[in-house]
Amino acid sequence: MSTLIEDATRRLRTNPAAMCALLVLLCIVALTLIGPWFNPNSSETLDWSHVAARPAWAGAHWFGTDRLGRDLFARTLEGARVSLAVGLVASAVSLLVGIGYGAVAGYIGGRTDHAMMRGIEILSGLPLVFFIIFLTVIFGRSMYLLFWSIGAVGWLTMARIVRGQTLSIREREFIEAAVASGAGTARIIVKHVIPNVIGPVVVYATLTVPQIIMFESFLSFLGLGIQEPHASLGALIAEGAGEMEAAPWMLLVPGGLLAMLLLALNIFGDGLRDALDVKER
Amino acid sequence: MLRYFLTRLAGAVPTLFIIVTLAFFLIRAAPGGPFDQEQTLPPEIMANLQSAYGLDQPIWTQYRRYLGALLHGDFGPSFKYKDFSVTELIGQGFPVTLELGSVAMALALILGIPIGTFAALHHNRAADYATMSLAVVGIAIPSFVVLPFLGLLFGIYLHWLPVAGWEPGSLKHLALPVLALALPPLSVIARLVRASMLDVLRSHFIRTAFAKGLPLHTVIVRHALRPALLPVASYLPPAVASIMTGSLVVESIAGLPGIGRYMVQGALNRDYTLVMGMVIIYSTLLIAMGLLVDLLYAWLDPRVRLER
Amino acid sequence: MSPVLSIVDLTVSFAQPNGSICAVREVSLGVAARECVGIVGESGSGKTQAFMAAMGLLAANAAVQGSVRFEGEELLGLDRERLNHMRGAKLAMIFQDPMSSLTPHLKIGTQLAEVLVCHAGQSWHEARLAARRMLERVRVPEAERRLNQYPHELSGGLRQRVMIGMSLLCDPKLVIADEPTTALDVTVQAQIMDLLSAMRREFGMALVLISHDLGVVANLCDRILVMYAGRIVESAATLELLQHPRHPYTAELLKCIPSLSGPPLERLPTLAGQPPQPGATIAGCAFAPRCPRAAARCWTERPLLEDSDPADGQVGRVACHFPLPQ
Secondary structure (H helix, E strand, O other): OHHHHHHHHHHHHOOHHHHHHHHHHHHHHHHHHHHHHHOOOOOOOOOHHHOOOOOOOHHHOOOOEOOOOOEHHHHHHHHHHHHHHHHHHHHHHHHHHHHHHHHHHHHHOHHHHHHHHHHHHHHHHOOHHHHHHHHHHHHOOOHHHHHHHHHOOOHHHHHHHHHHHHHHHHOOHHHHHHHHOOOOHHHHHHHHHHHHOHHHHHHHHHHHHHHHHHHHHHHHHHOOOOOOOOOOHHHHHHHHHHOOOOOOHHHHHHHHHHHHHHHHHHHHHHHHHHHHOOOOO | OHHHHHHHHHHHHHHHHHHHHHHHHHHHHOOOOOOOOOOOOOHHHHHHHHHHHOOOOOHHHHHHHHHHHHHOOOOOEOOOOOOOEHHHHHHHHHHHHHHHHHHHHHHHHHHHHHHHHHHHHOOOOHHHHHHHHHHHHHHHOOHHHHHHHHHHHHHHHOOOOOOOOOOOOOHHHHHHHHHHHHHHHHHHHHHHHHHHHHHHHOOHHHHHHHHOOOOHHHHHHHHHHHHHOHHHHHHHHHHHHHHHHHHHHHHHHHOOOOHHHHHHHHHHHOOHHHHHHHHHHHHHHHHHHHHHHHHHHHHHOHHHHHHO | OOOOEEEEEEEEEEEEOOEEEEEEEEEEEEEOOOOEEEEEOOOOOOHHHHHHHHHOOOOOOEEEEEEEEEOOEEOOOOOHHHHHHHEOOOEEEEOOOHHHHOOOOOOHHHHHHHHHHHHOOOOHHHHHHHHHHHHHHOOOOOHHHHHOOOHHHOOHHHHHHHHHHHHHOOOOOEEEEEOOOOOOOHHHHHHHHHHHHHHHHHHOOEEEEEEOOHHHHHHHOOEEEEEEOOEEEEEEEHHHHHHOOOOHHHHHHHHOOOOOOOOOOOOOOOOOOOOOOOOOOOOOOOOHHHOOOOOHHHHHOOOOOEEOOOOOOOOOEEOOOOOOOO
């Protein structure tokens, strides 16, 4: 198991695209965390003397300001922070739900498994996005709903994979040993099954994180996600799209940052998958 | 073959049924929604509701009425556009979205398949790396970033194309939205075809085709393409789903009067019936797409056709 | 009479991430018109790759040196168009696995007819008629029905007949058959070998028969070449090779064929050891580790292919320091 990780790390290190992407990711994260220290402006102060100003050194508005005079640098970074936070939390949620569901279905097997898989089949047939929008209409835009619904985007595939892996592991000897020593089902699932399905899970996690960040931005872009006064990259892009003609930087800055973030995540994910996957492409 | 198709159809019906039922009960559960008894709504809306839903009747009767209405394509009255039924609104917007979506899908296939094939034929050379890098960009960047950027470039700086607006039959107005919509599925298709084509080109029957002295284009088009397209067929339902979700954004930005824009407006305005109708329409479309793909599979691989 | 196929010092190697693997080493051979030559060797002996090189079917990472001339024309490095003009028409190849060698989604008729449409400029209608006649010639019953079927609807033997027919459509001068019966049942094997024999009589083409099975090759071929570790180690007329093998490897191969007329055996005879890894560079004779006659010289000095002075007066060669006496 550890040689697999060593091999994978080595392959990853020799992949220039993936390493670049990792660097970009780390820069973005660093920027969102320490950026505000370099810039005196907060994302909420309205600077009436610099409304819709072009990027300039004046007033330390390096990326310009928006319609209300708020510093774009600060707002974009906050937007990035929010997107990253939501992305990670929701990914964690979808991972947990997916792994749990899949492990239980795979381990218990039989009719329970069959029923659970049928459930997944039905859910996969639905256009989840639309249903989630429907839910936001019905229940309003609470953060709580947002986290869970965004998490719902990724867990189905995860559950399927984990269930498949669990089924194949179930028959192996160490499971028999654990059962023989009197371990309960839950304990077996947690301590034995889960550690062994980590491989493919990591692979799909790399697909899920950018998917979720994209989905969150999508919702906020449409006005259905995180809204004023909080900034989210999606909402900022929507604002910027409206001001495209007069103040293009309002679009280019958050749009460019989101694009870079997603691109870096995708490229790094590709690299990670190539490193873990034995087949050469 | 027919039996196989009917079995699949039978499997799809429960899914649709669940969606429809879920929608029915969800709407009634909405706090502050149309069926919340504590609500005070404008009298016209209340009157519409009464006549449309028979709110004084027991819930199962309401349910039956609802199902019956659905089968006739009646989704009820809109909550915000007082003079329109949801069905009318859908009828207005659907052709626009259909045009947008089908052109985008066609573009994705017409460009994606050759690009993927080209990359496979130039495996591990510059052309391969170049096209696949572009494909990653196409997949990673969402349409609500691509479209404004395209609009900025082609509309505002270059003045080649209009940024927004819609005139029926106008190609110019469709160009950028279609491009933004088609880019993600196009990129996925290119990657899929490349991988699949590389696989197929290693097959023994391709070796035979070359041994027969057939020219390269014949080998690719007649012998390699159909098996290579199987993964693309599997990808079609997600592609359609991607175009459907993309249309929400693209229509809103570009101001196209399609059902996507109605859906977004409906969501923002809390027009419950409109959104519910949209959800059912989209779901039905997706399920229909899945069934079509099964038929496509049978054509691509005769073994499926004859053994069913 | 100039040979139909003339291979001189052919070397084929494949580039790998960690060095390159040499599959064919300095192989030289000739095939005369109407002649049937058998190529025998274990897997990895290079027998298939040598002829893949002739047909231009090698993998992308292959490096080829030497010369392969077909009717005097050099095939290696030939431009695509000219190569396509020749292969499938004047020089054809039949492969081992008829199921995976036919395109699954095209009808048999289409796969046959396209050869004529492409090479003979025929219309699809004419080509299909010709295809049906060919199916009849290769003894496929109900030819018309078969034309409209897909490969998976035919049995292995029938598919191989189709492959054979496909190779003969343009009346080639040379047909290369790579293990044509290996994937088939024993009874079907005999039928296919009979078919090849009959086709040879009817069409008069030269035939190269590649196999790991001496028995298959013995019946049909005028001459046999034995390959080991990428090199030819012996060549002789068939009867001479079977009765008086000169190379120890050939002798061991012959011993492995159980005889119906001999005493009952307790164990089937086998050759001890394994052939060398395809990539390995070997000093001396590659067969030395497994050779019952090996001496010190065999380990250091590679034996060259030399005239073996066979008893039947025909051309024979052997690459051995201590060949078996006549």
